[in-house]
Amino acid sequence: MSMGIDDIWIFACACLVAIPCTILGCFLVLRNMSMIGDAIGHAVLPGIFCAYYFYHSKATFPVLIGASLSGLAATFLIQWIHKKVKLQSDASIGISYTLFFAIGVILVSAFGAQADIDQDCILHGEIAQIPLDTLSLNDGFSLGPRQFWMLLGNTLLVVAFCLLGYRALWSTSFDEHFIKSIGIGVLFWQFSLMGMVSLTSVVSFESVGAILVIVFLVGPASTAYLIAKQLNKMIWWSILFAIHACFWGYLAAILFDGSIAGSIATTMGIQFFVVFFFLKWAQNSSNKSLDLQDYE
Amino acid sequence: MIENVKDPSLEAHNLTVFYQKRPAIWNLDFTLPKGKIIGIMGPNGSGKSTLLKSIMGILKPNDGWVKVFQRKIDDVRFKVSYVPQRQSIDWDFPTNVFEVAKMGRISSKGLFKRFTKTDLEIVKESLHRVNMYDMRNRQISELSGGQQQRTFLARALSQEADLFIMDEPFAGVDAASEKAIIGLLNELKSKGKTLLVVHHDLHSAKNYFDWLVLLNTRLVGSGPLEKLYTDELLSETYGGTLTSLSKIATKIEKQGLPIRHK
């Protein structure tokens, strides 16, 4: 096992997928919208397919926006079925995303060969191939993988969005009625958040596939939710957890020679349960010591 | 028994709100005085929270309107402070008392402007007034019911409003906190503020309020406490719904709201 420059690029890309995902994920967890995040992850598939099919080039800006729109469309469909058709909300999530995903799978299996996209790609992305596709200047000076720059751009965008909208995002997550009562619209922020989740799912697709995005969104964020007492600390913790999981996950992937995205997702899960059981244990033992003491 | 006032702090006209097609409040018509502590009373599910939400424009009424200080609510929001029912939010949210109280300043600062020193001073002052300053760094999940309520009050105070609309501030609060809260309400009243308070306990209502609004989907009464606090009216409020009315409500639920023919 030897580490090379490629490993560093891959690890960096994994982090750049995980960081924006987990920042957005914190808000999803706090708003009880995790499953909608999952639905968006699945629902971007038809959009991405069209992008690949019609443009071949994968990362042009309009393509990204177009593909994110299909994720946003799923959010609207979920809302429509829930509000207008009056179906219970979990069922409307289930119906919408399976429909979008089914369309995506059909497109991929029927025309996938023309679009350079296959089922493996949907499943766990191709993060290992990232270093192969590099950007270089005219004089041949290599700038590193193309995907890296795209992920970096997305990360900066998400960070900027959350910094700018921090007050709006946290206050609408905490007490929507109060924010409405002082005359501020909450719908705009909800849909901007969904839009960012959608864009991030699209950008992350190439690295981790359509389905595993959900672990990147809610895994570290849920772990941080267990321990953090402040939202800003929760976000910091979740970023830390995300990077930590990327590191060990990637290492495990090299060691066992398995899917990198799958391995990172598994690590995020293990990390959650370690923290979960540690907290439970700490709580139990502190309860016991309380029982022993005479507290005043 | 409905008594009207001149120069009202709040006026509702024909106010009707439906959930899906079931009426939650129906045809409320009343005016409320300024500078008083006003109790809104009624059994569970009688539409008290719905009334407050439609006053604040959180719910759009299906019919009728509300005016606050004789203006539309959107023009006077900065003068009105709303304290939601404590159970309406998730107290596991990772934040502390100070941050929650600071939310009150959003009403004047908006979502983007920086909070200044004065803002923070106001928040501190509000926390002092509800006796929560020492606990300002507590995580909100570690608060007792009374402390949660006082945190909400601090947030309302830091809005520096003239009208306070509170949904069950006494629910799940111990005697000491209840006393502290009513003390605060009286202090606000003496400064000329108007307080609209949803309350459950009939017994203490007698000592707390100047004015009562009795609600049971329809309006049973609105007027000064002495006149409203009668066995007849109270038993009408709490005595269940009228059978014909609920039958009509069921039919409306099936058919839809009749469109007023103007």
Next chain:
Amino acid sequence: MEKITEFFSFSDTTILTVTLGSILLGILGSVVGVFTYLRKRVLIGDVIAHSVLPGLVLGFLVLNEKSFIVLLIGALISGGLSSFLVDYITHHSKLKTDAALALVLGVFFGFGTFLLTKLQGHSGASQAGIDAYLFGQAAAIDLFDVQVIGVCCVLLLLTLLIFFRGFNILSFDEQFAYSIGMPTQWLKFVLTSMTIITVALGVQLVGVVLMSALLITPTSAARFWTSKVKIMLLLAALFGAFGGLSGALISYLNYRMPTGPWIVIVLSFLAFLSFVFAPKKGVLFRLFSNVFFKIKIQKENILKDLFLLENETIEIEELQEHQPSQSVFNRWVQRILVYEKKIKKMENRRFTLTALGRAQGSKIFERHKLWEKYIGKYMHLMRDHVHTDAEGIEHIIDEEIERDLKSSI
């Protein structure tokens, strides 16, 4: 066309097994889905479906051959573990159900894909078998599988029949079920086990990601046609079977078209048809019922106004104020009334009541008065507001309410 007749002749046994498998699984999924839907636990099915992946792959890795039974057992174990974990996390931490669902779903799936790549390195040839479970591969269903599916189907449906009443009460009111001494924990366990078995069987057809559609979509569609659980079960089963059949047919007609996703699309299509066209709950019906109700109100208003005019209890100006000018809608309603022989047309665009119309007009006016009296007495409305309220409600009052009102005044 030729191919369609060829398909339905089922001359080819592969077609027969695939079609039979699809139909059976369609039925099974929808029937089991009804109870998860009624218990508002739809997404747990989704989680279980994603979570069977590691079980499947592990089962394969251990035995190194594609044995349906072993895969089934692997799927059962990991599906069961996932649903247990969701409950465990939500009970023992402040994490909400929603996040717990998403977390468990994703992590199990991630672990599954990790194992899957191991498998790919492991033995390339056999990998084709397991791939089928990701997005479904109906063609891989063989005769033995159909037999297993058939047996499970019969057993599960029997279980359902036996416990039907229990499941029914459990779904509508768990508290109540508990209070009358039903073994709710046990019933829930049976239901969850049924869901897991169904999922484990179904993933071969539609794949782990789309499996939840088999549970959710036909049931949601059926819900729009009826509120009776038995009929809902039948309808859902019918939808499921139709979906299975169409999926098999489409992929037979074009070999590039995967069966599973097409089943999902057909089912979604049925669901959307139901959402829009179902009587009572459908979007269109609700839209139209509003229109019909508006027509009814307008009709009654015209009759009432003409009645008042005849008795000269109302000034013509006041009437004008009430009547929205000769709008298209109004003219339409007048035409209907003429057709129903309730009013007659006079010269200079005036109308007059027939005997039938007069009787109705007076009745409406009576109800109007009655309601005014009633709210005057009970609702403490101010005098000037009584009238506007009565205007609306008089159209709602029927015989029964009228009797009620009379007795209470």
